[in-house]
Amino acid sequence: MQQQKTWMIFLANVLWALLPIAVVELFQTYSVFLIFLLRFFFGGAFILVTGIILTLFYKRNHPEINLKILGKYLRSQNPDYRHLHQFGYFAIVGSIGFTIHISFFFFSIKFLGILVTVIGFPISLILVSIFSKETMDMFKGLYLGVLIIAIILIGAGRIQLAEANLQDPTGWLALLLFTVSLTVLMNQMAKDPLQRWETQLVIQTHGVYKILRMLTKIGFIFLIAAAFIFPLTGILLLLPADSLFQQEAVKFYAQLGSLGTLFLTWQGLFLILGATVTCYLLLFAAEAYWPRSALPFDTWSSLLSIVEPAGSVIFGVLIVNEQFPIDYLFIVVFLLSLSILLRYVHETSNKVIAYVALSLVPQREKQVFQDLYHVKGIQSMASVVGDYDLILFIQSSSIVAFNKLVRRKLESHPDVEKVKVFLVEEVLK
Amino acid sequence: MPITAIIFFSLKHGASAQVAQALKKIPEITKISSVTGDFDLIAEAQVEQLEQLHDIFVNKIDTYEGIINTTTAVVLKELLEKS
Numbered sequence: 001m002q003q004q005k006t007w008m009i010f011l012a013n014v015l016w017a018l019l020p021i022a023v024v025e026l027f028q029t030y031s032v033f034l035i036f037l038l039r040f041f042f043g044g045a046f047i048l049v050t051g052i053i054l055t056l057f058y059k060r061n062h063p064e065i066n067l068k069i070l071g072k073y074l075r076s077q078n079p080d081y082r083h084l085h086q087f088g089y090f091a092i093v094g095s096i097g098f099t100i101h102i103s104f105f106f107f108s109i110k111f112l113g114i115l116v117t118v119i120g121f122p123i124s125l126i127l128v129s130i131f132s133k134e135t136m137d138m139f140k141g142l143y144l145g146v147l148i149i150a151i152i153l154i155g156a157g158r159i160q161l162a163e164a165n166l167q168d169p170t171g172w173l174a175l176l177l178f179t180v181s182l183t184v185l186m187n188q189m190a191k192d193p194l195q196r197w198e199t200q201l202v203i204q205t206h207g208v209y210k211i212l213r214m215l216t217k218i219g220f221i222f223l224i225a226a227a228f229i230f231p232l233t234g235i236l237l238l239l240p241a242d243s244l245f246q247q248e249a250v251k252f253y254a255q256l257g258s259l260g261t262l263f264l265t266w267q268g269l270f271l272i273l274g275a276t277v278t279c280y281l282l283l284f285a286a287e288a289y290w291p292r293s294a295l296p297f298d299t300w301s302s303l304l305s306i307v308e309p310a311g312s313v314i315f316g317v318l319i320v321n322e323q324f325p326i327d328y329l330f331i332v333v334f335l336l337s338l339s340i341l342l343r344y345v346h347e348t349s350n351k352v353i354a355y356v357a358l359s360l361v362p363q364r365e366k367q368v369f370q371d372l373y374h375v376k377g378i379q380s381m382a383s384v385v386g387d388y389d390l391i392l393f394i395q396s397s398s399i400v401a402f403n404k405l406v407r408r409k410l411e412s413h414p415d416v417e418k419v420k421v422f423l424v425e426e427v428l429k
Numbered sequence: 430m431p432i433t434a435i436i437f438f439s440l441k442h443g444a445s446a447q448v449a450q451a452l453k454k455i456p457e458i459t460k461i462s463s464v465t466g467d468f469d470l471i472a473e474a475q476v477e478q479l480e481q482l483h484d485i486f487v488n489k490i491d492t493y494e495g496i497i498n499t500t501t502a503v504v505l506k507e508l509l510e511k512s
Binding site for chain 2: 194196199200203204353354355357369372373378380381382383384385386387388390391420421422423424425426427428429
């Protein structure tokens with residue numbers, strides 16, 4: 001079951017890897033901002049409409065699911081984002097995470113080519129890894145080292161066969177903005193935990209609510225991102241006339257009327273349906289039914305995200321014919337594949353999975369729940385009847401982190417009378 | 430709405446593989462983990478009614494050799510399920 005879902009993540013990344021191949025031809029005619037608008041306006045609309053249709057469809061079997069409930073989610077506050085209104089959170093993720101990230105990703109492809117641009121992915125993974133405060137073991141060190149060597153080889157291979165546009169600082173600035181905004185997106189995208197009333201709904205609807213919630217969230221984020229392209233290009237219009245950013249912004253407004261024509265090209269359709277809608281549907285379906293005992297979805301998703309740059313490097317050389325030494329290509333693909341393996345070993349060798357049963361002071365369950373709700377590592381919490389009062393399912397990055405959690409958050413809690421730890425040795429079913 | 434039960438198993442020495450194999454055949458048991466601590470196995474079961482859970486114990490679990498005792502925690506409410 002998990003294997004099937006892992007393949008879904010893999011397939012989504014392969015489709016994303018094909019994205020530069022589809023857009024690179026369009027850049028010769030259209031502004032990068034117009035291609036961005038095409039992807040996110042139509043992509044967002046398709047995803048949102050899919051969410052609405054599925055809501056109406058599932059309503060027949062699960063009456064608790066309806067458009068009102070999605071409206072309640074949209075009106076709620078994000079507890080992981082200083083209780084900011086969900087639309088405020090969407091606006092931050094949409095503008096920085098998508099408008100800046102993807103438009104400058106396109107910019108970078110246009111001016112530096114696919115191979116140099118994909119360097120941004122491993123750099124972001126390195127930055128995320130460094131800032132994650134995870135334990136640094138031998139495998140994580142090797143993982144980071146392998147990514148760094150792959151980045152150097154891609155750069156060196158391209159510079160050997162350098163083309164004139166590598167000299168232009170505009171492309172490098174775009175690559176920098178793309179990399180930084182991608183790092184921000186990786187850190188912020190998951191900061192939207194299920195709220196208490198939503199947890200009940202997920203259980204009642206066997207995970208269906210999770211998919212609908214994700215479709216609604218990404219649909220609105222995409223539409224907000226599409227809207228943000230107007231202020232962004234508006235600012236770029238203020239730049240000097242000889243600036244490439246300004247020229248692209250001018251071109252964007254001149255070509256706005258061609259959006260319909262662009263939509264009907266095979267590249268436009270692939271960009272919207274193949275490399276956007278399908279990818280997110282695959283990821284959402286995998287995440288909604290992700291088994292609890294395996295590595296968390298986020299970890300697998302991050303682990304396999306290296307497939308995207310690896311695929312883009314291969315497709316960039318083989319399909320777009322970007323100049324790159326073939327021996328370097330083999331080494332880079334090998335190193336990127338090796339990085340997946342090293343990261344997997346790092347994640348699994350240290351990971352601690354455990355059931356923890358708690359006996360509580362009578363009438364204090366609500367308080368304990370509120371105190372533990374945001375504790376990182378607690379994956380699920382169930383109120384039970386029997387010898388215990390609460391049963392937690394915990395995943396920690398290491399035994400040290402796990403012991404800290406048990407000592408500081410559970411054993412020292414004034415309303416927790418007894419803590420019983422059951423470390424999972426092996427998941428048998 | 431399905432009822433979830435978490436069942437803790439204490440087993441005789443060396444009986445873990447045999448009991449786990451038997452438990453795997455029960456369709457209502459959705460997850461089995463071998464654990465350290467006061468118990469040897471933890472299983473999660475999903476049933477539509479408590480009577481079904483009773484039947485599983487009477488007709489299946491209680492008949493398995495190798496089980497010393499069990500403790501069952503019936504989930505009243507799932508308070509958190511992180512996405």
